[in-house]
Amino acid sequence: MPGITREEVAHLARLARLELKPEELDHFAGQLDDIIGAVARVSEVADQDVPPTSHPLPLTNVMRADEVRPSLTPEQALSGAPAQEQQRFKVPQILGEE
Amino acid sequence: MSDQIIKLTAAETAAKIASGELTAVEVTEAHLARIEAVDEKVHAFLHVDREGALAQARAVDVKRERGEKLGPLAGVPLALKDIFTTEGIPTTVGSKILEGWIPPYDATLTKRLKAADVVILGKTNMDEFAMGSSTENSAYGPTGNPWDLTRIPGGSGGGSSAALAAHMAPLAIGTDTGGSIRQPAAVTGTVGVKPTYGAVSRYGMVAFSSSLDQGGPCARTVLDAALLHEVIAGHDPMDSTSIDEPVPPVVEAARNGSVQGMRVGVVKQFRGEGYQAGVVQRFDESVELLKELGAEIVELDCPSFDLALSAYYLIAPSECSSNLARFDGLRYGARVGDDGTHSAEEVTSLTREAGFGDEVKRRIMLGTYALSSGYYDAYYGSAQKVRTLIKRDFDKAFEQVDVIVSPTTPTTAFPIGERADDPMAMYLADLCTIPTNLAGNAAMSLPCGLAPEDNLPVGLQIIAPVMKDDRLYKVGAAVEAAFVEKWGHPLLEEAPSL
Amino acid sequence: MTTTTDLVSYEDALASYDPVMGLEVHVELGTKTKMFCGCSTTLGAGPNTQTCPVCLGLPGALPVVNATGVESAIKIGLALNCEIAEWCRFARKNYFYPDMPKNFQTSQYDEPIAFNGYLDVQLEDGEVFRVEIERAHMEEDTGKSTHVGGATGRIHGASHSLLDYNRAGIPLIEIVTKPITGAGERAPEVARAYVRELRELIRALGVSEARMEMGQMRCDVNLSLMPKGADKFGTRSETKNVNSLRSVERAARFEIQRHAAVLSSGGTIVQETRHFHEDTGSTTSGRVKEEAEDYRYFPEPDLVPVAPAREWVEELRAGLPELPLVRRNRLREEWDVSATDMQAILNAGALDLIVATIDAGADAASARKWWMGELARSANESGTALDELAITPAQVARVTELVAKGDLNDKLARQVIEGVLAGEGTPDEVVEKRGLKVVSDEGALTAAVDEAIAGNPAVADKIRGGKVAAAGALVGAVMKATRGQADAARVKELILQKLGVEG
Ligand SMILES: [Mg+2]
């Protein structure tokens, strides 16, 4: 398994929306490299013909009827908002695509 | 008087309140006074809801006066891990990113506690987002172990275990993703149960790793844990992963402890390098005790358990990287950098950078890595295969035995700060508890003595198959009774006074 | 948006290249509640009034699947001739976006509920083109952002944005075609016909109103060109959220011309998302991404697999309505109309209204005549949709009945309809209030005819002399005298009879 570079940590941080400081990049690169080096052991089973388990219990088809339940009041919905305006969550300018 | 009240078990307290010997208000006040007296040193609570607790206690007393039916734990105080939402009461999950957040809704578990007339004293300290084994990762400072305040109380639910061990509450709630109920119970000399996955609703429990997280009861006795288990377990239509079956008869089992004729497994992978001598010694004595009590001991080989820790540290971070994406500073919680010069995207990155601690960031990045294209199959995919192998090992084991026993943790409580900069060393604390989370079955930790070398509590882990949680209590109650008889008193009485 | 794009003429583009299209259509289901929570989906509610811990992504909240959402997905899959998965899961698509409360979309990834199907679509001239369907999967919609401070309410130049999460979590079905090849110059027309056919099908299934203008149905147009004779697809562009049938066609056409211009000048197409502009009919490049998207899909651990029982699937299959194309062909035959006329009926949105009018007792020709004539005109004038006019198919049927009985003639019938549309009541009430009955009293008619003959002796003579066509003038006089309330056919009969001429 390849080691984790500072650049890779920077890439991961961008994907995960973490504005890491330069010293953190180095710090985490070392630690992540250690951890990944250790847990990479799981790939020992990669070529075994074993089905994956994504969930501990074999439940299926858990669904609810299409019946309306009470919503929160807008006051409750917005109660934790760092900023609000016109009963909406107020956020800084969005740069992403429309 | 107050001193005697706080030493009572939950079962005794409930009985005295029901009979009128004590009022719920008296009981609550005694515990609030205890918190006032010792929590400055212990730091088990992040928030004490004095008014709410007393109001709930008064309601119980009124109910009793009116002759209305009381719940089995009516008026008994409880310390709630700060990971369950509580309407109108702050919920931080031990993180700065949720500082000041007051949820507009109650978790299902919170609702059930209230409906059972349990008195919620407050919210307890924890590793941030339940990531850790020491409670040192709390953004609000560490919790001390009442046995030795310079040592960790376990984690992530160290606040709950410390509250129990310091007699600030007879009952507590924990959550267990990789051992966060059992490991704190082990190192504080208390009882903690991770029920079968899906037995206790996760609705309103802030998610760390959805396929592993499970809430459960913490107490000072096996019977108390069972009484609480019965209150919080059961199907919840708001949680799609909740089991729609009757709760196993845990209280009945706890009242009828016995291991006579039971087959008890000892897994060869749960010992060796990294295990403290005193821990192994107490564990071996426990196995001897089980034999004396009439159990048949069976040696088991579960080879895939050696890969459990690795699989866990891929699955849990992967799920957490996604679960924690919602903390973006836009709808609730902290917001950093909204000064008119930063975009929403930048504010999100700045908020997450400032709001999350190192361990959380580490796991988010680890999970982001494990799920990213090109690595998914080798890491996340393989980890899920390991999970299948671990389930198979358990299935095979439970064909031969009724329960499995092991040490809960490889070592006793370590000093605060000792492993803070060594994540891998920290992760080893969950070596024995993790396989159960991956497979989804049930497990308990209860005290089995003090390690001779440091006089700190050692936990015995009992593991049962899926939805056979009652077996934990049957075996646990028998072991507990035998130990108390042998020691002449409950283990906690040996803890130094605070 | 002032950058001009080089284009080559459509004909030149098609002379050198073959277009390959992929269409991704998102349909908002018309369920009462959201996909994973019990919040109402009613349109027009105040901001953030239809939200809960689940659809706001509050810490601790968990999703539960809407059974009707799954049922609708299966119905759509079956109607698209798809296989229905025996077992499938939801997955998380991870990316940050302020409209999306959890910062992942609960969607399906490699295990869609429906896959491998096709939809036959009919072009304007009646030709049928088969579009292969890759998959149809379930997912959830995002919230809605309003950009404040910018001149046009767009992102650019905005000082801040306001978020309303009422729409967050509304069930979506995403339907993805396989690459559509071989349509040649008709590719844009195929795109339009496909989306229209899909819309008709969704409506016929009753799972959504699929109103594109309200965002209930949105189309992403993927397009690439390959040199004629080549078999390797070129690099594609993805034009997002095209919101009308006409725009789908225009966007495809524009991209063909743009791609051709780039390729024929030796350039390369960058894989990117593009935006379509209704005003100019052109597309512009979306924000260039610094790094490739990595959605880090993994199975949604908060939900359990969906494993639709085969009996349930068969039950749903048996309950499917007649599909639009089949129905249209049947009706076209029954009504004996041309493909072009049928297309006009469809375009006017009159098909279901005509069928309902026939069901209410009208004959097919009359029902068609009124909806495509008088009523279409009226709708056009008032700028409303046909089905929003203040008249019901049953009322139109009643008018045709009155005409058939001879109680009304066409002219009077038009006045009745005008009255109904003006809110004067039912057809019978309008007839009553406006006094619009055809004069059928033979005595009164005969008197009026006699008067007309007496007043126009020269005309009467011509008719007597065999010039039957001249009767029109006398009919006109009688109609005038009776203020239009006579049955013109009967009047003509009486005139000819009086003048001793055989009709
Ligand atoms: Mg999609």
Ligand SMILES: [Zn+2]
């Ligand atoms: Zn909702």
